[in-house]
Amino acid sequence: MAGASKYLDPALLSRLQNMELVARCAVQGFFSGLHPSPFHGFSAEYSEHRQYEPGDELRFLDWKVFGRTNKLYIKQFRQDTNVPVYILLDSSKSMTFQGDGTTYSKLDYGRFLTAALTSLMLGQGDSVGLMVFADRILTRISPRGRRTHLYAILTALERVRGEGQTRLTDVLHAFAETATRRGIVILISDLLDDADDLASGLSHLKYLQHDVIIFHTLDHLEIALDYQGLVQFEDLETGDRLRTYPESLKNTYQANVQAFLDDIEKSSGRKEIDYWLMDTSQTLDRAFMAYLGRRRRLM
Amino acid sequence: MTFLQAIFLLGTLAVAGPIAAHLLARPRFRKVPFTMLRFLRSGEIETQSRRRIRNLLVLLIRCAIVILIAVFFAGPERILAQRNVQTLPVVILGVDDSLSMAYGDVFPRAVEAAEAMIESADTNARFHVIGLASGASSRDLDAAGSRQFLSELRPTPLKMKIAPLLSAVDSVSRASTGAVSVGLVSDFTAEARVALDGVDEPIPVSSFTCQRVDAGDSPSNLALLDARVLPGADRTLTLAVTIANYGDTPEEVNLTGTLDDSPPVETPIRVDARARMSVQLRLPLASSDLAFSRIELRIASDDGLPEDNRYFLGLGQGRQRAKRVLILTKDAEESFLLKTALETLSQLNPMDPMTVQVVSHHRFEENLLADADIVILASALNRKTQWVEELADWVNARGRLIGFVDPELESGLGYYESLSEAGIFPATPVELRREPLRLATNVRESVFTDSLSPESNAIHALQNYRLEDLPVLGAYTLVLADGAEVLWSFGEGDPFLCYKTAGRGSALLVNTSADDDFSPLMKSPGAVAFVNFLVGGGAQLDPVAFEAGETVLLPASDFELAHSKGGETIYVKTPSGSAVPAQLSTGSISVAPIPELGWVATRTKPVRYAGLNVPHGETDITPSTDAALEILLARVFEESGESANGTTTTERERQSLWRGFAWAVLGLVLADVFVSNRVSR
Numbered sequence: 001m002a003g004a005s006k007y008l009d010p011a012l013l014s015r016l017q018n019m020e021l022v023a024r025c026a027v028q029g030f031f032s033g034l035h036p037s038p039f040h041g042f043s044a045e046y047s048e049h050r051q052y053e054p055g056d057e058l059r060f061l062d063w064k065v066f067g068r069t070n071k072l073y074i075k076q077f078r079q080d081t082n083v084p085v086y087i088l089l090d091s092s093k094s095m096t097f098q099g100d101g102t103t104y105s106k107l108d109y110g111r112f113l114t115a116a117l118t119s120l121m122l123g124q125g126d127s128v129g130l131m132v133f134a135d136r137i138l139t140r141i142s143p144r145g146r147r148t149h150l151y152a153i154l155t156a157l158e159r160v161r162g163e164g165q166t167r168l169t170d171v172l173h174a175f176a177e178t179a180t181r182r183g184i185v186i187l188i189s190d191l192l193d194d195a196d197d198l199a200s201g202l203s204h205l206k207y208l209q210h211d212v213i214i215f216h217t218l219d220h221l222e223i224a225l226d227y228q229g230l231v232q233f234e235d236l237e238t239g240d241r242l243r244t245y246p247e248s249l250k251n252t253y254q255a256n257v258q259a260f261l262d263d264i265e266k267s268s269g270r271k272e273i274d275y276w277l278m279d280t281s282q283t284l285d286r287a288f289m290a291y292l293g294r295r296r297r298l299m
Numbered sequence: 300m301t302f303l304q305a306i307f308l309l310g311t312l313a314v315a316g317p318i319a320a321h322l323l324a325r326p327r328f329r330k331v332p333f334t335m336l337r338f339l340r341s342g343e344i345e346t347q348s349r350r351r352i353r354n355l356l357v358l359l360i361r362c363a364i365v366i367l368i369a370v371f372f373a374g375p376e377r378i379l380a381q382r383n384v385q386t387l388p389v390v391i392l393g394v395d396d397s398l399s400m401a402y403g404d405v406f407p408r409a410v411e412a413a414e415a416m417i418e419s420a421d422t423n424a425r426f427h428v429i430g431l432a433s434g435a436s437s438r439d440l441d442a443a444g445s446r447q448f449l450s451e452l453r454p455t456p457l458k459m460k461i462a463p464l465l466s467a468v469d470s471v472s473r474a475s476t477g478a479v480s481v482g483l484v485s486d487f488t489a490e491a492r493v494a495l496d497g498v499d500e501p502i503p504v505s506s507f508t509c510q511r512v513d514a515g516d517s518p519s520n521l522a523l524l525d526a527r528v529l530p531g532a533d534r535t536l537t538l539a540v541t542i543a544n545y546g547d548t549p550e551e552v553n554l555t556g557t558l559d560d561s562p563p564v565e566t567p568i569r570v571d572a573r574a575r576m577s578v579q580l581r582l583p584l585a586s587s588d589l590a591f592s593r594i595e596l597r598i599a600s601d602d603g604l605p606e607d608n609r610y611f612l613g614l615g616q617g618r619q620r621a622k623r624v625l626i627l628t629k630d631a632e633e634s635f636l637l638k639t640a641l642e643t644l645s646q647l648n649p650m651d652p653m654t655v656q657v658v659s660h661h662r663f664e665e666n667l668l669a670d671a672d673i674v675i676l677a678s679a680l681n682r683k684t685q686w687v688e689e690l691a692d693w694v695n696a697r698g699r700l701i702g703f704v705d706p707e708l709e710s711g712l713g714y715y716e717s718l719s720e721a722g723i724f725p726a727t728p729v730e731l732r733r734e735p736l737r738l739a740t741n742v743r744e745s746v747f748t749d750s751l752s753p754e755s756n757a758i759h760a761l762q763n764y765r766l767e768d769l770p771v772l773g774a775y776t777l778v779l780a781d782g783a784e785v786l787w788s789f790g791e792g793d794p795f796l797c798y799k800t801a802g803r804g805s806a807l808l809v810n811t812s813a814d815d816d817f818s819p820l821m822k823s824p825g826a827v828a829f830v831n832f833l834v835g836g837g838a839q840l841d842p843v844a845f846e847a848g849e850t851v852l853l854p855a856s857d858f859e860l861a862h863s864k865g866g867e868t869i870y871v872k873t874p875s876g877s878a879v880p881a882q883l884s885t886g887s888i889s890v891a892p893i894p895e896l897g898w899v900a901t902r903t904k905p906v907r908y909a910g911l912n913v914p915h916g917e918t919d920i921t922p923s924t925d926a927a928l929e930i931l932l933a934r935v936f937e938e939s940g941e942s943a944n945g946t947t948t949t950e951r952e953r954q955s956l957w958r959g960f961a962w963a964v965l966g967l968v969l970a971d972v973f974v975s976n977r978v979s980r
Binding site: 094097190192222227229230231232233234235236237238240242243244245246249253256257260 | 326327328329330331332333334335336338339340350
């Protein structure tokens with residue numbers, strides 16, 4: 001990973017103590033790989049000038065510049081869709097899972113992702129809100145479009161602690177009842193809840209015509225079960241224990257997990273929900289692309 | 300089911316091992332926080348239960364393996380049938396028929412003692428009688444048959460061996476369930492005691508009876524022990540004869556030596572009591588061809604054992620041809636004195652003839668080396684590396700290289716250095732010192748190890764000439780090579796004669812010239828003795844003598860060697876005149892041991908002889924003390940104390956089951972591997 005794009009690596013971000021730094025590094029790293037940016041639009045906020053090319057609308061010509069220099073320039077504006085984005089970050093105990101050999105948990109990954117997306121979205125002119133939840137809504141910040149709003153969200157993120165069980169259904173229904181304005185809902189969670197309940201909550205959001213993006217955050221070990229020898233598993237949320245030889249269960253486990261993932265993906269697909277499985281070892285740019293792709297479709 | 304070694308069943312207790320391991324070795328689980336336990340549950344329940352079953356199965360298999368191995372070692376048997384049988388006692392009689400028993404009336408008394416043992420045995424007893432020297436034996440005899448066998452035994456010129464008796468006891472004990480008694484009759488001389496001393500562990504027998512029959516106190520017994528050929532001159536053959544007096548009184552007798560059919564030569568000798576001595580006997584030579592002669596030595600003693608008063612010796616040809624000496628020289632004059640001394644030596648010693656060839660440096664060829672036994676460098680070659688490799692190979696193979704120095708050696712110093720660097724030459728001359736020198740009087744004599752080693756009398760002969768009085772006008776300072784020995788020095792300590800072995804050969808450096816440039820050595824009367832010392836001793840004649848009971852090796856003739864294909868059977872004549880087969884192999888005729896005294900001779904010409912003599916020390920009839928003998932015999936046989944009479948025993952027909960157990964163990968080991976492997980997964 002060369003240049004600024006290396007800041008998309010969660011392993012590196014985990015070493016940055018300041019969440020703002022995390023957000024800026026990740027976003028700059030992302031854009032350093034995307035020039036020229038396709039995401040400039042024409043709205044009220046000035047962005048930059050560029051030379052006129054045949055086919056450009058004449059109404060965007062900067063006549064003042066033409067008058068002074070006798071050259072045709074197009075004036076570009078930052079696009080402002082005024083789309084509220086709601087980021088729902090799961091902070092249940094299960095999100096604190098951290099696989100052997102990694103230096104950050106799923107929750108850390110979610111925090112990085114939230115910070116980076118917030119920075120990106122505010123940069124795009126969107127208003128961003130945050131809701132941190134576990135078995136209930138723990139923190140709620142309403143959507144705002146100001147640049148300074150970033151600090152409110154980052155402060156909330158730094159206070160996030162992993163605790164409680166996941167109760168997605170209750171949380172999603174509660175959120176849906178309060179977020180009446182149509183927008184983009186980004187759910188960052190390991191989705192360790194009943195599949196039917198999850199479907200019910202998501203249906204509620206879709207009913208309110210939100211565009212939903214799910215970043216299903218899982219550790220690589222949760223997917224692959226790469227453990228050796230005798231292991232006593234202890235459930236982070238329930239405290240249940242299980243003694244076993246993981247190698248003997250690996251195939252069955254992987255099949256079960258795959259079925260679970262397939263189920264969620266199909267269910268999401270049916271509801272036109274963007275589903276992204278985020279292995280915490282993956283860089284953050286996949287999430288950025290998912291968000292921006294969804295945003296373009298809204299334009 | 301019964302067991303041959305039930306004690307091994309205690310090994311089943313080892314089953315506690317796997318059980319304890321199973322109970323104590325609890326699995327240690329690593330605690331790991333996790334999230335998605337619900338996806339683990341479905342498979343785990345089944346695996347845990349299966350695992351417990353498999354662990355139990357492994358435990359059972361391993362316990363079964365331990366038990367089966369213990370049973371396997373216990374020797375399981377199944378009794379098929381059972382009947383009562385009357386077993387007869389067995390008496391094994393070992394009678395020493397070695398040559399020492401031939402002393403006086405010792406052997407007849409030994410036979411009487413053995414017969415007395417037969418008389419005292421159970422009337423139903425069966426007898427095994429063994430001649431402990433000859434190995435003659437007869438089994439399962441009744442009393443009359445054993446007396447008959449005893450009457451046929453005669454002392455043989457062999458040593459007593461205890462092994463046949465022990466072997467008979469062992470085999471009888473295995474085959475019979477009855478009592479096994481052992482009787483031993485011997486004179487228990489030193490050699491017999493040596494045989495008994497070789498037994499490591501006493502053998503249990505029902506009863507053991509020992510009867511000593513010896514020559515009594517102060518026996519008179521002289522014995523000819525050994526004779527060796529010494530290199531001699533003046534047309535005589537010198538023999539070094541070793542004689543022992545085993546008696547308690549000094550003996551004065553005549554020693555007589557007879558060479559072939561020549562008149563015997565006699566010399567009086569006196570041998571002190573309990574002493575041995577070496578006597579030199581000179582036999583005049585009627586002919587120079589001694590290659591395959593026979594010599595008989597005899598002492599005229601009327602002691603109680605005449606067999607050891609004679610010694611038989613054949614003479615073999617050490618080499619099949621005369622020694623070939625090659626002198627390499629700058630010119631013939633340079634080595635004239637040396638050549639003359641060598642030829643004189645050859646004429647003086649017909650037993651060790653030599654052919655001497657002088658070759659100038661520029662006419663030297665490698666094929667001359669192939670035939671040479673000795674190469675003498677009267678002076679060094681000029682070119683530093685000329686023939687060095689060839690000479691090194693030749694010396695390492697078998698040759699002796701002798702180098703002289705001369706005042707004009709400067710140009711050849713490098714040559715001797717090359718020979719030293721090649722690892723075959725003892726020293727490198729460095730600097731010439733032209734100053735008067737004298738030889739020291741002492742010559743080291745014990746360092747020669749190659750095949751041409753001179754005998755010590757060659758050195759003694761050399762010292763007779765007082766060479767230390769000869770004026771030496773100059774010599775070189777020498778740098779000795781690794782492993783070189785200084786045999787002879789100048790009085791000032793500088794080396795005069797250096798010696799080094801290389802491979803199977805050797806090299807000498809003489810720190811004087813081959814002519815009289817440096818010293819009048821080669822013109823002196825001691826010249827012949829000096830070259831005799833240099834070229835090595837008379838190994839021309841090999842004494843051919845063996846002990847009775849040894850494998851005899853006779854020298855093969857040229858004809859036999861030329862037409863031998865190896866392993867061929869030819870016949871030789873024994874001392875008693877009969878023909879026995881022998882094998883021709885590796886240049887010799889190999890004859891199986893013959894228990895006779897005299898000459899073994901080939902039936903083809905030239906007739907070659909090998910002397911067969913009394914085994915060394917066999918006729919030393921010095922008795923041992925009773926206490927010492929008792930201790931010795933207690934280490935051979937151990938009485939169990941059971942009745943030596945016949946008994947009625949129950950004989951069972953058994954079927955061994957060890958194969959079945961062995962297969963079961965193998966099968967279980969395989970099963971264990973399979974099940975364990977499944978568990979670890």
